Amino acid sequence: xxxxxxxxxxxxxxxxxxxxxTVIARDNLVKKVMGLNLFQVSVxxxxxxxxxxxxxxxxxxxxxxxxxxxxxNPLPHVLMLTAIVxxxxxxxxxxxxVVRIRETYGTTEEDEIRKLDRAEHE
Amino acid sequence: xTFPIEAIVFLFLLATALAVTHLRDLFAAAMVxxxxxxxxxxxxTLMDAVDVAFTEAAVGAGISTVLILSTLALxxxxxxxxxxxxxxxxxxxxxGAALVYGTLDMPYYGDPTAPxxxxxxxxxxxGAMTDFGIPNIVTNVLASxxxxxxxxxxxxVLTATVGVMLLLGGLGGARHRGxxxxxxxxxxxxxxxxxxxxxxxxxxxxxxxxxxxxxxYVQFHGDFGPGGGFQAGVIFASALILHGIVFGLSSxxxxxxxxxxxxxxxAGVLIYAGTGxxxxxxxxxxxxxxxxDHHSAQHGRHLGILLVEAGVGIxxxxxxxxxxxxxxxxxxxxxxxxxxxxxRVA
Amino acid sequence: MTLHLPAxxxxxxxxxxxxxxxxxxxxxxxLLTVAVGWGSLAVSGELLRQALSGAxxxxxxxxxxxxxxxxxxxxxxxxxxxxxxxxxxxxVFSFGATTRGAALPAGREHLxxxxxxxxxxxxxxxxxxxxxxxxxxxxxxxxxxxxxxxGLGQDRRAPVAAFSYLIMGTIGGTFFLLGIGFLYQATxxxxxxxxxxxxxxxxxSRTVHVAFGxxxxxxxxxxxxxxLHQWLPNAYARAPAVxxxxxxxxxxxxxxxxxxxxxxxxxxxxxVFGKMGMDMALVPLSLGAMFVGSLAAIFQTxxxxxxxxxxxxxxxxxxxxxxxxxxxGLTGGLAHLFNHALMKGGLFLAVACLVYRVGSSRLDDLAxxxxxxxxxxxxxxxxxxxxxxxxxxxxxxxKWYLVLAALETGQYLFAGLILLSSLLAVAYVLxxxxxxxxxxxxxxxxxxxxxxxxxxxxxxxxATVVFGLRTELTAGLARSAAMQLLGAGS
Numbered sequence: 041x042x043x044x045x046x047x048x049x050x051x052x053x054x055x056x057x058x059x060x061x062t063v064i065a066r067d068n069l070v071k072k073v074m075g076l077n078l079f080q081v082s083v084x085x086x087x088x089x090x091x092x093x094x095x096x097x098x099x100x101x102x103x104x105x106x107x108x109x110x111x112x113n114p115l116p117h118v119l120m121l122t123a124i125v126x127x128x129x130x131x132x133x134x135x136x137x138v139v140r141i142r143e144t145y146g147t148t149e150e151d152e153i154r155k156l157d158r159a160e161h162e
Numbered sequence: 163x164t165f166p167i168e169a170i171v172f173l174f175l176l177a178t179a180l181a182v183t184h185l186r187d188l189f190a191a192a193m194v195x196x197x198x199x200x201x202x203x204x205x206x207t208l209m210d211a212v213d214v215a216f217t218e219a220a221v222g223a224g225i226s227t228v229l230i231l232s233t234l235a236l237x238x239x240x241x242x243x244x245x246x247x248x249x250x251x252x253x254x255x256x257x258g259a260a261l262v263y264g265t266l267d268m269p270y271y272g273d274p275t276a277p278x279x280x281x282x283x284x285x286x287x288x289g290a291m292t293d294f295g296i297p298n299i300v301t302n303v304l305a306s307x308x309x310x311x312x313x314x315x316x317x318x319v320l321t322a323t324v325g326v327m328l329l330l331g332g333l334g335g336a337r338h339r340g341x342x343x344x345x346x347x348x349x350x351x352x353x354x355x356x357x358x359x360x361x362x363x364x365x366x367x368x369x370x371x372x373x374x375x376x377x378x379y380v381q382f383h384g385d386f387g388p389g390g391g392f393q394a395g396v397i398f399a400s401a402l403i404l405h406g407i408v409f410g411l412s413s414x415x416x417x418x419x420x421x422x423x424x425x426x427x428x429a430g431v432l433i434y435a436g437t438g439x440x441x442x443x444x445x446x447x448x449x450x451x452x453x454x455d456h457h458s459a460q461h462g463r464h465l466g467i468l469l470v471e472a473g474v475g476i477x478x479x480x481x482x483x484x485x486x487x488x489x490x491x492x493x494x495x496x497x498x499x500x501x502x503x504x505x506r507v508a
Numbered sequence: 509m510t511l512h513l514p515a516x517x518x519x520x521x522x523x524x525x526x527x528x529x530x531x532x533x534x535x536x537x538x539l540l541t542v543a544v545g546w547g548s549l550a551v552s553g554e555l556l557r558q559a560l561s562g563a564x565x566x567x568x569x570x571x572x573x574x575x576x577x578x579x580x581x582x583x584x585x586x587x588x589x590x591x592x593x594x595x596x597x598x599x600v601f602s603f604g605a606t607t608r609g610a611a612l613p614a615g616r617e618h619l620x621x622x623x624x625x626x627x628x629x630x631x632x633x634x635x636x637x638x639x640x641x642x643x644x645x646x647x648x649x650x651x652x653x654x655x656x657x658x659g660l661g662q663d664r665r666a667p668v669a670a671f672s673y674l675i676m677g678t679i680g681g682t683f684f685l686l687g688i689g690f691l692y693q694a695t696x697x698x699x700x701x702x703x704x705x706x707x708x709x710x711x712x713s714r715t716v717h718v719a720f721g722x723x724x725x726x727x728x729x730x731x732x733x734x735x736l737h738q739w740l741p742n743a744y745a746r747a748p749a750v751x752x753x754x755x756x757x758x759x760x761x762x763x764x765x766x767x768x769x770x771x772x773x774x775x776x777x778x779x780v781f782g783k784m785g786m787d788m789a790l791v792p793l794s795l796g797a798m799f800v801g802s803l804a805a806i807f808q809t810x811x812x813x814x815x816x817x818x819x820x821x822x823x824x825x826x827x828x829x830x831x832x833x834x835x836x837g838l839t840g841g842l843a844h845l846f847n848h849a850l851m852k853g854g855l856f857l858a859v860a861c862l863v864y865r866v867g868s869s870r871l872d873d874l875a876x877x878x879x880x881x882x883x884x885x886x887x888x889x890x891x892x893x894x895x896x897x898x899x900x901x902x903x904x905x906x907k908w909y910l911v912l913a914a915l916e917t918g919q920y921l922f923a924g925l926i927l928l929s930s931l932l933a934v935a936y937v938l939x940x941x942x943x944x945x946x947x948x949x950x951x952x953x954x955x956x957x958x959x960x961x962x963x964x965x966x967x968x969x970x971a972t973v974v975f976g977l978r979t980e981l982t983a984g985l986a987r988s989a990a991m992q993l994l995g996a997g998s
Contacts, residue, residue: 070188101297112209450569
């Protein structure tokens with residue numbers, strides 16, 4: 041029926057990878073948290089795009105429907121509401137750790153933290 | 163055909179994601195990240211996920227951004243220069259390639275014959291009106307079929323808040339040190355008390371009650387339109403946080419004390435789980451709302467969903483305001499010790 | 509109410525945690541935590557008994573039949589892991605100085621206990637569920653609480669360790685979520701049993717292959733399979749000692765269980781080992797873990813860090829058992845879950861006793877304590893012997909089955925390597941013994957730890973000997989669990 045193909049998924053994967061790169065490659069802890077967020081939001085996009093049905097509408101049943109209505113799949117939406125909550129919970133926790141790290145080390149750059157630790161133990 | 167609109171949103175999403183990675187001014191990156199969230203909310207709407215869009219806009223563009231800005235106010239606003247690293251690039255290319263490979267056997271985007279549209283989901287859609295009488299299928303599945311997941315989700319919120327309170331537990335200390343004037347979540351290096359800005363004061367006074375009213379609507383209209391306990395909780399919290407940003411923490415404390423919020427945080431989860439326990443005593447399994455009313459299963463379900471959504475709303479409101487309190491309170495406590503802020507490395 | 513025992517198992521810690529937050533009284537919440545620990549053990553024990561005496565228990569949450577609703581499924585393996593986790597919870601929560609070593613803000617003990625209960629709820633919830641997405645939700649509950657608990661360590665590096673764990677853990681969790689998404693896309697369901705049924709005809713789907721890959725990598729990150737273990741030594745070394753005891757004895761065990769569930773219940777052994785050749789990857793990684801972990805342990809200067817590296821090696825034994833895909837191999841792996849939980853839990857508690865008196869876990873600071881703290885030191889030595897795998901301790905049993913599994917497939921090399929890696933364990937245990945008994949004490953007037961600390965320590969350490977002599981209990985249970993898993997997979 042649909043010949044839209046798979047490109048939606050591919051773009052979402054590219055977004056995911058931008059996020060993942062930011063997490064694993066950057067030294068700045070706040071930047072890492074932002075990357076983690078990008079990664080998670082992109083995964084949410086992935087689920088939501090799975091749920092889309094061509095010609096469908098939001099899964100809310102109208103009061104008067106004229107003829108049969110096609111709804112997009114509600115289950116991925118339900119799951120992703122949970123995932124968004126998990127995301128903000130992780131962000132809050134990560135950022136409070138960053139605040140604590142900054143207070144003891146005076147920096148939020150991972151390489152400098154490592155240097156300070158090494159200096160202390162030699 | 164929605165094809166071109168989505169492509170344009172994707173283009174903007176790619177641009178903002180790259181900008182977040184690229185920008186070394188972290189304040190700017192945080193703002194662009196908010197834009198990214200808002201754009202993804204738009205994309206979710208295009209993909210018919212209105213509830214997800216609502217939540218993402220409130221959480222990603224709202225709460226997350228406020229938290230990141232609060233953190234930046236407590237840490238360093240600039241990222242150090244750093245060369246591109248190749249090992250992570252290789253990892254990312256490999257992971258991305260694996261994912262693309264996995265999509266090759268997936269049904270095309272929007273294909274109505276995909277397995278996920280043929281199994282389980284149709285029964286959710288059919289059952290929504292006949293068994294529940296609730297038009298918003300997402301609210302329905304969230305609170306009933308997968309109500310146990312949602313209990314878990316509320317517990318996740320509790321867990322994160324407990325964690326933040328433990329890690330940034332200086333709130334008690336900050337109270338004694340008089341943190342009244344200096345709290346401002348999205349501040350510069352030099353805190354500028356917003357309570358001197360007339361426009362902000364007046365508009366907050368006008369807006370906060372309206373936001374609250376909207377929150378109530380979202381809480382109780384979640385059965386019929388997009389919304390529900392989580393979104394309502396975030397909206398309530400944002401009204402209170404706005405108050406805190408403009409009038410200061412001590413003013414917010416007069417409105418809601420942290421102790422009160424802590425009790426609310428716990429109470430929400432207890433209301434949710436308690437509703438489930440109530441069904442145990444009426445010969446149902448845990449969270450089986452149908453048994454809550456002996457005469458009509460549908461009434462029982464309505465009651466159950468109303469209660470658990472209220473539980474979610476209460477916990478989320480209290481959690482978000484508490485988390486804000488602890489980040490903002492940390493700043494107040496810190497700025498009392500000027501020596502501490504200068505303890506930098508290089 | 510026996511009908512609702514599965515729900516009660518989760519509700520006990522899940523409801524007690526918010527009560528702790530609301531009550532805000534250190535002593536009351538402390539007692540509640542201990543009571544919940546022992547209560548969980550009683551409920552888990554009863555569930556295991558029921559699972560052993562008949563078919564797996566199914567419990568439909570919300571009264572919706574799966575796959576529409578979420579269900580609990582408790583078979584022998586589930587009951588076994590529930591008992592492991594709640595045993596450790598009961599004993600560790602009863603330990604006298606739970607908050608020692610934690611940089612707790614004043615008057616916030618109740619939150620600390622709340623976080624411990626949430627962690628327990630997450631671990632039990634992950635184990636008991638029969639729904640793949642639900643695993644993710646409870647995984648995050650246990651992970652988030654452990655990030656906070658680790659970050660509370662008094663060591664100034666504790667928040668850094670917690671942050672790296674958070675990053676690795678969240679990447680792992682998100683990979684897991686992606687894997688489930690791919691599986692959901694292919695099968696249209698989230699219920700594990702229903703997934704398994706639908707996957708039977710999808711073994712050629714590339715979507716399923718990638719789903720398998722992401723689930724495995726995600727779980728391996730959380731399980732700290734070599735070389736994805738980097739977060740573990742720092743996290744366990746810098747957390748408060750009691751938290752290290754609890755997490756090292758439970759968190760990785762539950763992740764191993766989830767991996768086992770995924771392999772045998774969702775995908776089936778034929779697909780995992782036959783088609784995907786998981787053993788080809790798992791064997792070298794397990795051997796790598798056994799040697800790299802043990803070697804690194806030998807060179808540590810901090811006792812907690814030494815034990816943490818030893819955990820990396822011990823996880824290697826467990827995954828090696830898995831990779832044999834045989835009854836003996838899996839029996840060894842599963843038996844080692846319980847055995848390692850006892851040993852590492854006991855050893856970390858012994859360290860907690862030492863830290864309680866000395867205030868440090870650096871080997872230099874522990875010199876000569878064998879004379880001042882004889883009961884604690886004896887506990888450490890006994891636990892160390894179990895770690896090596898000396899006969900009459902539990903460590904011997906798990907290694908026996910692993911060697912047996914290697915020999916029955918004619919892999920004499922592996923059998924040799926298992927024995928060789930045990931020699932490395934001798935080296936790092938001896939190092940500690942030397943420090944404790946043969947070095948001049950730094951401060952000779954250190955007193956023995958109080959009974960409230962020694963008793964829980966010795967319950968776990970004593971159990972390593974008791975179950976080492978009465979092998980039918982653990983090995984027998986692990987064996988019937990292994991047979992059930994392999995029977996279901998074929």
